Amino acid sequence: MNTSFSIIIADDHAMFLDGLTSILSKEKTIHISLTAKTGAQVLKYLRINTEEKIDLVITDINMPEMNGVELNTAIKSEFPQIKTLVVSMLEDAKKIKALTEANVNGYISKNAEKTELLKAIKSILNGENYFSPRIKQVLMEAMFSKKSKPEISLSKREIEVLKLIAQEFTTQEIADKLFLSKHTIESYRKNLISKLGVRNLAGLTRYAVEKGMLE
Amino acid sequence: MNTSFSIIIADDHAMFLDGLTSILSKEKTIHISLTAKTGAQVLKYLRINTEEKIDLVITDINMPEMNGVELNTAIKSEFPQIKTLVVSMLEDAKKIKALTEANVNGYISKNAEKTELLKAIKSILNGENYFSPRIKQVLMEAMFSKKSKPEISLSKREIEVLKLIAQEFTTQEIADKLFLSKHTIESYRKNLISKLGVRNLAGLTRYAVEKGMLE
DNA sequence: TTGAAACTCACGGTTTTCAGTGAAAACAAA
DNA sequence: TTTGTTTTCACTGAAAACCGTGAGTTTCAA
Numbered sequence: 001m002n003t004s005f006s007i008i009i010a011d012d013h014a015m016f017l018d019g020l021t022s023i024l025s026k027e028k029t030i031h032i033s034l035t036a037k038t039g040a041q042v043l044k045y046l047r048i049n050t051e052e053k054i055d056l057v058i059t060d061i062n063m064p065e066m067n068g069v070e071l072n073t074a075i076k077s078e079f080p081q082i083k084t085l086v087v088s089m090l091e092d093a094k095k096i097k098a099l100t101e102a103n104v105n106g107y108i109s110k111n112a113e114k115t116e117l118l119k120a121i122k123s124i125l126n127g128e129n130y131f132s133p134r135i136k137q138v139l140m141e142a143m144f145s146k147k148s149k150p151e152i153s154l155s156k157r158e159i160e161v162l163k164l165i166a167q168e169f170t171t172q173e174i175a176d177k178l179f180l181s182k183h184t185i186e187s188y189r190k191n192l193i194s195k196l197g198v199r200n201l202a203g204l205t206r207y208a209v210e211k212g213m214l215e
Numbered sequence: 216m217n218t219s220f221s222i223i224i225a226d227d228h229a230m231f232l233d234g235l236t237s238i239l240s241k242e243k244t245i246h247i248s249l250t251a252k253t254g255a256q257v258l259k260y261l262r263i264n265t266e267e268k269i270d271l272v273i274t275d276i277n278m279p280e281m282n283g284v285e286l287n288t289a290i291k292s293e294f295p296q297i298k299t300l301v302v303s304m305l306e307d308a309k310k311i312k313a314l315t316e317a318n319v320n321g322y323i324s325k326n327a328e329k330t331e332l333l334k335a336i337k338s339i340l341n342g343e344n345y346f347s348p349r350i351k352q353v354l355m356e357a358m359f360s361k362k363s364k365p366e367i368s369l370s371k372r373e374i375e376v377l378k379l380i381a382q383e384f385t386t387q388e389i390a391d392k393l394f395l396s397k398h399t400i401e402s403y404r405k406n407l408i409s410k411l412g413v414r415n416l417a418g419l420t421r422y423a424v425e426k427g428m429l430e
Numbered sequence: 431t432t433g434a435a436a437c438t439c440a441c442g443g444t445t446t447t448c449a450g451t452g453a454a455a456a457c458a459a460a
Numbered sequence: 461t462t463t464g465t466t467t468t469c470a471c472t473g474a475a476a477a478c479c480g481t482g483a484g485t486t487t488c489a490a
């Protein structure tokens with residue numbers, strides 16, 4: 001039986017990495033095999049040191065080169081026995097969802113207490129998954145809001161036209177750009193207005209900007 | 216002469232706080248008087264413990280109750296002899312500028328190395344200010360871009376009208392709301408269009424949304 | 431292969447916006 | 461006190477957007 005667990009910590013914030021290391025190095029049952037600043041470094045290490053048994057990888061989401069989601073997916077496909085815990089600042093529902101789909105074993109916030117961190121690690125090493133209450137809530141809300149909102153879906157053309165409208169092009173100009181009739185663009189504009197529940201160009205533009213469709 | 220410096224650390228992220236504490240507690244010349252999760256806690260402590268001499272307060276920008284900028288302003292006005300260092304994730308030019316105007320003594324990023332952290336602390340305790348190269352760059356760029364842009368300034372009424380336009384109200388509706396003539400609103404709209412260098416409602420709306428005028 | 435969704439086009443009528451031009455009154459700053 | 465800014469209002473003609481209604485074609489999944 002294993003009396004000590006080997007873990008890897010990855011985070012691009014040096015101070016946070018130091019902090020986490022210093023907290024965990026006080027735990028007798030935990031051995032820190034590697035601290036890394038990118039997901040790529042972690043993968044490289046795992047691929048080379050095939051004889052060393054790693055139990056857990058603790059990782060941030062936002063890292064250069066390879067982010068947390070990619071790293072998790074890679075680990076779970078190449079080394080399915082290794083557990084993963086994400087410790088992140090973010091509470092972005094999309095990213096959290098992506099992580100659960102990548103079968104991450106736990107997720108806690110960076111402003112969690114030390115005790116919660118240790119609790120999460122112990123749970124995961126014990127074979128359970130651990131998600132902090134706040135994260136569970138975000139996940140629930142994401143599911144819930146998806147059901148409540150009829151999920152307005154726009155077609156390719158609609159998106160194309162909407163973007164151009166928000167970029168201040170007139171109907172005629174958009175028609176010329178897309179080699180379509182002026183009437184066609186008018187139809188799209190009309191449909192967009194009714195689909196998105198807005199009243200005019202201002203509403204369409206606001207929708208586009210707020211959804212980050214322009215860049 | 217002082218052989219040991221007393222410092223306070225404030226950050227709402229428990230793990231980061233632990234990390235910073237564990238790094239700094241290894242330094243013989245540094246004594247950690249308090250670790251806090253909010254700016255308000257720090258101020259309270261400073262006001263009560265008037266006999267204890269604090270040399271440096273290390274703080275994040277984003278904290279509940281009282282943020283880094285507010286905390287800095289308060290410290291500098293009530294306890295001008297206390298030095299301050301901001302350690303933050305953000306590189307938002309506006310916030311950084313606000314901090315420099317609050318006379319913060321240093322600013323480094325959370326992904327700075329431990330060595331840079333210690334360097335910054337030592338510089339500041341030595342009477343110098345310390346801003347990491349990256350932060351200096353952001354500040355320079357902010358200054359530079361401000362000079363290049365003629366700084367479009369809108370009057371109260373213009374802002375009022377612009378907001379309503381971006382909220383999908385028609386000219387007539389805005390006129391009614393503000394008890395003005397339809398013609399007046401038309402004048403404002405026209406001026407806004409030429410002032411902001413846009414072509415139509417879409418452009419006005421984009422400007423308003425991107426400047427965060429709606430909320 | 432069949433039906434739904436997406437894509438395309440058309441037209442007449444109404445409302446709103448856009449562009450140009452002008453100007454009076456109030457107010458603050460120099 | 462003069463100058464500049466802000467706020468307010470007016471009119472016209474052209475352009476664009478908005479509204480309703482209808483319909484042919486393509487495309488893709490069930």
